[in-house]
Every structure is written in structure tokens, then in C-alpha cells.
Amino acid sequence: MTASVKANGAPSREEFSERLLRGSVKKYYEPVVDVDWDAPLDPDKFFLPPRSVSLYGTPLWDSMSREQQIELSRQEFVNTLSAGIWFENILNQALLRDLMHADPTARSTHYALTEMGDETRHMVMFGRAIEKVGGKPMRPKRYQRMIINALPLTFRGALLWVAALVGEEIFDSLQRNMMDDPDLQPVVQRIMKIHVTEEARHIQFARDGARKRVAEMPWLSRMWVANLNGVGGLFFRHLFTNAAQYRRAGLDGKEARRVARTSPHHHDVQALGFAPLAAFLADVGLMGPVARRLWTRTHFLPATSSGRPRSDVEVDVDDRDSYDGPAVLHVGGVDHTVGVRLVGHLEPVDGQYHWQGAIFGELPGDVLKQPRATLSVGDRVATARISERTAQGTYGIVGVGAPPFA
Known part of the structure; x- marks a missing residue:
């Protein structure tokens, strides 16, 4: 994570990292x-939107009662969060190892550390959500x-960033498409919004x-990364159709997995989640023929797709x-x-x-139209801003x- 030279008018790695650092200060969550966490769950709401549950649109799904469908969504939600915890663990290990070779004064190093802090809080959030x-x-x-512990040793250079994208962007894209679903538990909506932001x-x-790494990579290294990323398709197919989640929901694990893996609707959901990353990989020359075959075989990439480029997602940029x-x-x-809960x-x-x-x-319904406020705790008063009304x-x-608390 060293500084990069500015090319073609694009911001350098340091300038880009500085912008992200400032964005992290302006908008982050605890x-x-x-x-x-104290709000009650709604017994009639799903933990994942019905259309994103792996069996949705199949005869098996239609044969289930709404209560059974909600339970399956709960088990798939737990399965997804569990995998998220393990991936965040891998990513943090890889970033920390990479920082051993980085300039501790560089803004890119500082943002990598900031990201590690975010990921640590996400692991806490996922664990609390499962509970x-x-x-x-x-x-x-x-x-x-054993594989999880070994992977960070292999994630260096462009492979680190591609692995991060494979682990993060598919989930992110799916969450963006489903976090406003009215059938979703409010606590799940809140978690998704925090994670997506x-x-x-x-x-x-x-x-x-x-x-930036691809531009400097030798041809052989570039082809290695461009084809190795296809292994992600095998991983996510296993994750999204984990037999354990079906067994916990009272179904035949092997049969439910078979149904999910042959479901056209489930294939469409997977392709929707992978589409932004597929376009990016194709755009930078990191969608090799082997990777394309693996992503297609696992139904994350439609057989006729070439992965059209699209612009990057825009974001606002201790004790x-x-x-x-x-x-x-x-x-x-x-x-x-x-009542308030503050950090x-x-x-x-x-x-x-x-x-x-x-x-x-x-609070009044128009409170967000006049967000400037003061908050008092005992004799301490602080100026504040009401930032949003949550789904909860x-x-x-x-x-x-100075905060309104000691």
C-alpha cells in the first residue's frame, strides 16, 4: 500500500486515500x-427478503408455510453473517501483514488501518445480530x-485487492438491492444500511x-490473478447453498441444496450480485477465460455475458x-x-x-427538516445534528x- 504516481489525471493512491479518510470521519457507524438491539423482532417479517432466499421460486418453497419460509430466511441470514465474520477475519489478517511492508506515514496505510477498524466493528455487529x-x-x-489461516499468507499485491472485492462486493450489491424490502426485519435493514455505507x-x-496494481503487473502475474479469482464462484456457491442452513430449518439438506442450485431464480439473484464486480474485472483486464468459465459454471455469470464495464460506486468521501x-x-x-445511547x-x-x-x-415528524439541535445530559450541553431516522x-x-457526557 504505497503511494502511486498520478496517471491520466486520476488521483494518486495517496490522494484517493486522503479522500476516503475524510469520508470516514464524516460518516461512520458504531x-x-x-x-x-433491544427492539423486539417482528414474528411475521423475514430476515432476508423472500426473493433472495435460495429456495424462492421453487416448488419446495411454495410447499412451505410462511412460518417455515421465515425460519429458512433466519438460518440463511445467520449463515451469511457467519461467513462474513470469517471473511472479515481473513481480510484483516491480510491487511495487517501487508502493512508490515508499508510506509506508516502514508495516507494509504492510514486508510487501511481505518478499514480494519470498520471491519472489526462489522464482526461485532454480525456477532450481535446472530445473537x-x-x-x-x-x-x-x-x-x-486451516485454509482460512493460510489464505492471508497468499494475499499480496493485486491478489489482495481482488480477493477483497470478491469477498465484499457480491454481498454489497445484493444488500443494496434488498435492504429496503418492506418484508424485512427492521434490525436487519439497519445492519444492512450500516454495512453498505x-x-x-x-x-x-x-x-x-x-x-493501479494491474497497470504495473507483468503479463504472467496478471493472468494468474485474472484466472484465480474464479475460485470465488465455487466458494459462494457453497456458501449460498450450505446444506446446514436447510437442515436447521427442518429440511432435507442435500435435497434442498440440489433444488437451490438448479433454481433459475436463484441463478438470477447470484448474477445480480456479481454483475458490478464482473463489469469491473472485465474493465481492468482481470476476467480471464478460466475465471469466466468458473463464474459461469456456478451461475454467477450468465453464459452470454461479457461483463460490461461500469463506473465505480460513488461514496461520500483509541479509547x-x-x-x-x-x-x-x-x-x-x-x-x-x-433516551440516548452515545459513544x-x-x-x-x-x-x-x-x-x-x-x-x-x-420526536416531531418534521424534526429532520431542522436537524440542528442541542443535547443535554445533566449540566453538560453540546451542539449536535440529527442525522437520520432509522428503520427501527x-x-x-x-x-x-466536547460531548454532552463526561
Whole structure:
């Protein structure tokens, strides 16, 4: 992760990293307080949108009761989050090893460290979510754990960034297409929004790293990476049709897996999730013939697709203190007694103290039209901004400077 020379008017690696660092300061989440973990689950809502559940659109799905369908969505949700935890673990190990050879003063190094912090919080969020929905984590088998521990040793250079994209972008694309589904549990919607917001920066960082590395790679190395990425198709096919999730939902695991793997609708969902990454890999010359065959064989790439290029996804570019208790929110000339859950930290990028969290309580419907507010905890008062209303009915609040809690 060293600085790159600016080419063709594009920002250098350092300039790009600086922009992402500033974006991270402006918009980031603390899942411990930004997700309402105490809100009850809705027994009639799904944990994944029905159309994204692997058996959707099959006779087997149609034969299931709504309760059984919801349970299958819960098990697939737990399976996906479990895999996300293991992948974030692999990525953080690989990034940390890469930093051993990087300039500790470089902005690209600083953003890599920022990304590792994000991923660590995501692992906490996924673990809390599995606990929240009453699930049991899907644990890798012994040989899989051995592979997980070995993979970071192989992820260097462009392969690191392509591996990061394979692990992040398919999930990101699917989440973007389903996080606003009205049949979805509010807590799941919230988790997806947090993950999509922060992963967008990670994806841009990885894309920029891959694009700049490819330009400098020898032909043989480029062909190796361009074809090796197809192994990702085999991994995701196994993940999305893991027999264990069907068994836990009371189905015949092998038969349900067979049905899912032959489902045209499931193939369409996979292709939808892979489409943005397929276009990028084709654009930078990293979709080799072997990789294309593997992605096609596992139904992530339609047989007739060539992977059309598309523009990058655009994003806005320690010790932590906390408070959980009552507060008074003054907004629009009116005081509101509310509950808040807040955390804060000193941000090394700009040298200022940033705090944020969630507001619990009834607020006027037009509160977001006048987001400037003050928040009081005892005798301490701080200026703040109401940032959003979440799917769970809470409000986000952010501030810079002295917080309203000690």
C-alpha cells in the first residue's frame, strides 16, 4: 500500500486515500449504539427478503408455510453473517501483514488501518445480530479453518485487492438491492444500511488498489490473478447453498441444496450480485477465460455475458467514551426528554473529538427538516445534528467537539 504516481489525471493512491479518510470521519457507524438491539423482532417479517432466499421460486418453497419460509430466511441470514465474520477475519489478517511492508506515514496505510477498524466493528455487529435473532453461528470445519489461516499468507499485491472485492462486493450489491424490502426485519435493514455505507468506501479502496496494481503487473502475474479469482464462484456457491442452513430449518439438506442450485431464480439473484464486480474485472483486464468459465459454471455469470464495464460506486468521501441514559434534546425551540445511547472518540485524522449515537423517544415528524439541535445530559450541553431516522424508529445524532457526557 504505497503511494502511486498520478496517471491520466486520476488521483494518486495517496490522494484517493486522503479522500476516503475524510469520508470516514464524516460518516461512520458504531453498531453498539447505532443499532437498537433491544427492539423486539417482528414474528411475521423475514430476515432476508423472500426473493433472495435460495429456495424462492421453487416448488419446495411454495410447499412451505410462511412460518417455515421465515425460519429458512433466519438460518440463511445467520449463515451469511457467519461467513462474513470469517471473511472479515481473513481480510484483516491480510491487511495487517501487508502493512508490515508499508510506509506508516502514508495516507494509504492510514486508510487501511481505518478499514480494519470498520471491519472489526462489522464482526461485532454480525456477532450481535446472530445473537439477536437467536441463531447459532455456522462454524468452519477444521480443514476450513486451516485454509482460512493460510489464505492471508497468499494475499499480496493485486491478489489482495481482488480477493477483497470478491469477498465484499457480491454481498454489497445484493444488500443494496434488498435492504429496503418492506418484508424485512427492521434490525436487519439497519445492519444492512450500516454495512453498505462503510463497505462502499472499502470497495473503492480495493478497486483503486487493483486498478493501479494491474497497470504495473507483468503479463504472467496478471493472468494468474485474472484466472484465480474464479475460485470465488465455487466458494459462494457453497456458501449460498450450505446444506446446514436447510437442515436447521427442518429440511432435507442435500435435497434442498440440489433444488437451490438448479433454481433459475436463484441463478438470477447470484448474477445480480456479481454483475458490478464482473463489469469491473472485465474493465481492468482481470476476467480471464478460466475465471469466466468458473463464474459461469456456478451461475454467477450468465453464459452470454461479457461483463460490461461500469463506473465505480460513488461514496461520500483509541479509547472510546460512552453514555447510555436519559437526556434532553432541544430542537425547533422545544425540549424533548429522550433516551440516548452515545459513544465518542478522538479522531486522529482531524484532531477533533467526534461523538454519535441513537435517540430513543417520540420526536416531531418534521424534526429532520431542522436537524440542528442541542443535547443535554445533566449540566453538560453540546451542539449536535440529527442525522437520520432509522428503520427501527430511532434517530441518529452526531456531534463534533466536547460531548454532552463526561
